[in-house]
Amino acid sequence: MNPFPFQRIAIFGPGLLGGSLALACHARHPEVRVRVWGRREAAVRALADAALAELASTDVAAVAEGAELVILCVPVERMAALAAQMAEHLPEQAVVTDVGSVKAMVHEQVASALRGRAHFVGSHPMAGSEQTGFESARADLFEGATCLVTPDPEPPDPSLYEAQVARVAQFWCALGCHVTQLTPAAHDAAVGWISHLPHLLAAALVNTVAERAPDALAFCGPGFRDTTRVAAGPPEMWTGIFTQNRAALRDSTEAMIEKLRDFATLLDGIDESGVRQRLTAAKLVRDRLHKH
Amino acid sequence: MNPFPFQRIAIFGPGLLGGSLALACHARHPEVRVRVWGRREAAVRALADAALAELASTDVAAVAEGAELVILCVPVERMAALAAQMAEHLPEQAVVTDVGSVKAMVHEQVASALRGRAHFVGSHPMAGSEQTGFESARADLFEGATCLVTPDPEPPDPSLYEAQVARVAQFWCALGCHVTQLTPAAHDAAVGWISHLPHLLAAALVNTVAERAPDALAFCGPGFRDTTRVAAGPPEMWTGIFTQNRAALRDSTEAMIEKLRDFATLLDGIDESGVRQRLTAAKLVRDRLHKH
Numbered sequence A, B: 001m002n003p004f005p006f007q008r009i010a011i012f013g014p015g016l017l018g019g020s021l022a023l024a025c026h027a028r029h030p031e032v033r034v035r036v037w038g039r040r041e042a043a044v045r046a047l048a049d050a051a052l053a054e055l056a057s058t059d060v061a062a063v064a065e066g067a068e069l070v071i072l073c074v075p076v077e078r079m080a081a082l083a084a085q086m087a088e089h090l091p092e093q094a095v096v097t098d099v100g101s102v103k104a105m106v107h108e109q110v111a112s113a114l115r116g117r118a119h120f121v122g123s124h125p126m127a128g129s130e131q132t133g134f135e136s137a138r139a140d141l142f143e144g145a146t147c148l149v150t151p152d153p154e155p156p157d158p159s160l161y162e163a164q165v166a167r168v169a170q171f172w173c174a175l176g177c178h179v180t181q182l183t184p185a186a187h188d189a190a191v192g193w194i195s196h197l198p199h200l201l202a203a204a205l206v207n208t209v210a211e212r213a214p215d216a217l218a219f220c221g222p223g224f225r226d227t228t229r230v231a232a233g234p235p236e237m238w239t240g241i242f243t244q245n246r247a248a249l250r251d252s253t254e255a256m257i258e259k260l261r262d263f264a265t266l267l268d269g270i271d272e273s274g275v276r277q278r279l280t281a282a283k284l285v286r287d288r289l290h291k292h
Helices: A016-028 A041-049 A060-064 A076-089 A104-114 A158-174 A184-212 A214-219 A222-232 A235-244 A246-268 A272-288 B016-028 B041-049 B060-064 B076-089 B104-114 B158-174 B184-212 B214-219 B222-232 B235-244 B246-268 B272-288
Strands: A008-012 A033-037 A055-057 A069-072 A095-098 A122-125 A146-150 A178-181 B008-012 B033-037 B055-057 B069-072 B095-098 B122-125 B146-150 B178-181
Touching (some): A016 A033, A033 A060, A041 A055, A069 A076, A069 A158, A076 A235, A095 A104, A104 A184, A122 A158, A122 A184, A146 B214, A158 A178, A184 A214, A184 A222, A184 A235, A184 B214, A184 B246, A214 B184, A222 B184, A222 B272, A235 B272, A246 A272, A246 B246, A272 B184, A272 B222, A272 B235, B008 B060, B016 B033, B041 B055, B060 B076, B069 B076, B076 B095, B104 B184, B122 B158, B146 B158, B146 B184, B158 B178, B184 B214, B184 B222, B184 B235, B246 B272
Parallel strands (some): A008 A033, A008 A069, A033 A055, A069 A095, A146 A178, B008 B033, B095 B122
8 A cells, every 4th residue: 555645634625525535544544634624514523423533623723733735625616715714724834735626727726825835736536426425425436546636837946846746646646546747727628628528518418308308308228327427416516617617618619519510410411431430439439448 | 027928039139138138038037938049150159058048049030930029139220131031930920029229210111021920019128338249238137227119100900019019018017127108200209319319429529539638538537437438339230320310310419519509608708607507407307317
């Protein structure tokens, strides 16, 4: 097992991802001291009841105190305000990371909110589901998942920062992730294609069928269910993600419309060999996707 | 358990669906006499080795002989030729059904190929996966699945035909399906929305990302994998389905393009409440989908 690079960590947000982090740390590295912050008393109590943390509280200062690593597990649009609240309570040399689905804007806002009290290194574990809340959390959620770590391309103190990036990467490795580093901008472009576009498609497909063929929904097979699974994800969180990454998502949506137009043209022309070629190309790529 | 309405059945095509039918009959109704036809010697041998049939053969006449129910489990474009080959070998009053994903054209072609020797009642169990072949077959594939049964709206002998439709429905119920009856045309319209459009989207999404952001494929999470799972399905089979149902698929693709344009407009206008409204509507519908 990989060595754990921090002795005291603080998880802010005890939902699916934050809760799974607490479970994973407890299962793999029970020696690590974990504190958890939640906005709601009830959420915090669930963590405390599960004995996953030495402190589970709604008090930002108490949870931040002494943390060598902070992981922000709240919706992306709330991260900066939370970072501002905790900044003065963090120890020197603390490092702050997150689990958000967009990075460029989070980097900018959180780094500024921390006012030099701690460095920010972005993280995006490609794990999760359409479910939410601690009740859906799993100790093995991160095992075998890719975690994209996004260092600031122009940190104020490059040599110190580099060491902190390495520790954040080591943290994810210690939870079973494969780590890849990308710039925040490259991250946002990539997930615009592989995560945000699929989410937009799933939602648009559900809405299209609900409007145009509502009776057909009763007959859905496993294909429709899998293709649309992510559309059951939390609308508020995804509204924030779409808004923050709207330029990349706009591009990927436009490219998708072009591909659909191409298919429509093939259908109009009864171009069977064109259809076969597109479906064969897709199968080749899909078959090569690494398994989680 | 539901009573089984046939004593002798013949399955043509020992792939994922045909093989699962043989397994399901064997598990639930071991008293039923099952014969299986396959095009390739090796496929037939796998069935024989598993002792799932009293006869597994590449000989159409031998398998058709004495069958009260024939289930065509070959690609839709091959069904008519196979029906023509077996017609003269079927007993009087035999009924022929299938498991194909399109119905109007299959009804027309198969009924004509049978030359009045047997009646055709269409079936489409909404089960299966992107996998193929007997090695992926499962005895429980049909349990809890919806099976759409599509009677001919204008059968030559309505009173006899009605009884045969009822027996076909009973057959699927005896394997654990929920049966719904639709006309062939209504079936094709419905699956154009809930099955063929999702398949086209999955393939188009894979091709879009492979072209525009190939490096991002290495980071895919479970969302992308689920959304694109069906794109790993057999291209040849799906080319046949797309071609036979191209009018319906053309309409559903056009409606989908409109929905994507609407999303693009919201992103251009930074219309957060519009995005939230669309995602919330999709979640409400997706949450209500019956579970399989």
